[in-house]
Amino acid sequence: MQLNEQQRLRLAAATLSLLGVAGVKPAAAQEPAAPEKPWTFDTGLLLYKEGNGRVQAIEPVLNASFNLGGERLLSAGLVFDSLSGASPNGAAPAHTAQTFSSPSGGGQTYTTAAGKTPLDDTFHDQRVAANLGYQFPLSHDSKLGLGLRGSSEYDFTSFGANAHYSLDLNQKNTTLGAGVSFEYDQVRPVGGAPQPLSHMGAGGGGGDDEEGGSSKNKNLVDLLLGVTQVLDSKSLLQLNYSLGLSSGYQTDPYKVVSVVDANANPLYYLYESRPDKRTKHALYAEYKRFAFDRDVLDFSYRFFTDSWGINAHTLSLSYRWNFSEAFHLQPSLRFYRQNAADFYHFALFSGEDAGLRYASGDPRLGAFTGLTGGLQFGQQLRNGDSWNVRLEYYKQRGQSSDIPAQAAAAYSGLPTAPDMSAVILSMGYRFNW
Amino acid sequence: MKPLSLIGALLALSLLQACSLQPPKPWQKGMLARPEMTMGGDALEQRFDEHISASKQAASGGYGVGGGGCGCN
Structure with a gap:
């Protein structure tokens, strides 16, 4: 059975190259030039829930692509996001109860019990995002993808455009890629954007312009360069470098930092302040191997460093076990570690x-440090449709850092490195029409 | 730095492999054309993963262009 499947794929690939249609791309599956069912629909749902009543999210997604033939592909997508729950407001825990003014102002407050990490539970948001894309060949060996996208939340709007070019070399065993994206974000904080490092009012709203309506914006430019190499008939290697430049308002208008005395008692809270500029570098390597003529092993590593002093390592490993012609199980593991920003x-x-x-x-x-473990189950149906469901568990373990030395003794016994956990359920159904 | 040196060694090995072996002919690449051999994996899943990690972690980038766009709390 396995051998037949393999022979069939080889034959298909050979036929396609003889027809001059394809040449087999190293990085993706090829479809015939004029498919009978030109539409591909990708539908999905994400359910995300953090422990201890913190953030939860529901996110349905719909993506549709239309194959125009001749490797030209038009695509459009829509995402809804509904979030609620409590999110850390940045203040330190204390031995006494703490009261904070609510971002919505109007004298509303919320209180955190003694010994607990302060969470802002007034957080509730809905987001809608849409994207459009067009991909087409520039020549026999190269293609270009163009995209537009936008998203809107009650206090945040984002627009973006991107382009990605790829060039096949070396009998399609090497693919070079280059991408660029631009993004413009506008934030309209509830209660107005507080003056960075100003005192959080005792029961007041934002800060200097509490009547709201003040908007702040930022611009982002991302560049990506990459190479994908066919190593042999079963394995692929990809190396990417990306550069991200952002400028503008990058402060979180709802976050504060505590100013404390030697007993860890909060004296007052300051609205946070972040630099206007940030430069991010990421190096990414992914290795993929078809194993035992049946399964797929995927290993990737990313090193990240930025001008805010953050270095991060991300390691991912997954193994897709195609235990029958139609079904697969895929366990996965993701390890993430970052150090603190210079101004944390x-x-x-x-x-x-x-x-x-x-x-x-x-x-x-x-x-x-964050660790994600997951298991996916999926089925390929006879009519070409496919579906999968994945359950993941995320555990984040904080490391105590940047605690003022004068108050260090008073902080023992308080949660200075709180853990966070989340359960993530995602499912997808893909069909052609 | 241990994980880094391990990754370095793995990358070096893979590159050596790339230099020492003849790249396959088109008719030998059927397995590479399978959907599950797509770099980055399933597009929808990758989008979910990136959305969550961009909301909860400071690092981003490296995979592609055009993500983001969220005032995540």
Whole structure:
């Protein structure tokens, strides 16, 4: 059975190349030039739920692509996102209860119990995103993909455009790729954008312009260069480098940092402040191997470094076990580790905030390790449709860092490196029409 | 730095393999044309993964262009 399948694929590939239609691309499957069913629909649903009543999200996705023939592909996609739950506001836990003003202002507050990580539970958001794409050949060996996208939330709007060029060389055993994307984001914080490092009002709204409506924006440019190499008849290697440049308002208007005394008592809270510029570099390598004439092994590594002082390592490993012609099981493991940004502070000691330009207590800019384990089950139907479902568990373990030395003793016994966990269920159904 | 040196060694091995072996002929590449051999994996799944990691972690990039666009809390 296995051998027949293999022979059939080889024959198909040979036939396609004789017909001059394909040549087999190293990185993707080829479809005949004029398919009977030109539409491909990708539908999906993501359910995400963090432990302890924190963030949960529901995200349905629909993508449609239309094959115009001659390797020209038109695509469009729509995503809805519904989020709710509590998110850390950046303040440090304390031995007493803490009260914070709600971003919506109007004197509303929320209180965190003694010994607990402060969470803002007023967070509720809905997001809609759409994208359009067109991919076409420029020559026998090269193609270009163009894309537009936009997304909207009640306090955030984003527009983007991107282009990706690929060139096959060396009898299609090497593919060079280059991509560029531009993005414009606008944030309209509820209660107005607070002045960075200003005091959070006791029961007031944002900050300097509390009546709201003040909007801030940022621009992002991403460049990507990559090469995909066929190593042999069963394995592929991809190497990418990406450069990301962003400028503008990158502060989170809802996050604060605590200023504390030697007993870890909060004296006041400052709205966080991040640099206007950020340069990101990422190096990515992926190795893929068809194993035992049946399964697929995938290994990837990414090194990330940025001008905010964050270095991160991401390792992923998955094994697709095609245990029958139609069914597969795919266990996966992802390891992630980052150190803290230069301006990350668990808390600031009284007086330390004088003359400071940047400070954030956002735990996403702190040091932590994350581990994701997952298992996917999928089926390829006889009519060409396919579906899969994947269950994942994510565990994030914080590392205590940047605690003011003068208050370090007082912080023992408080959660200075809180864990976070999440259960992620995703499913997809693909069909042609 | 241990994981880094391991990855370096693996990459070097893969590159050596690439130099020492003859690339396959088109008719030998049927297995590489299978959908599950697509780099990056399933597009929908990759999008979910990137959306979650971009919301929760500081690192991004390396895979492609055109993602993002979220004021994630």
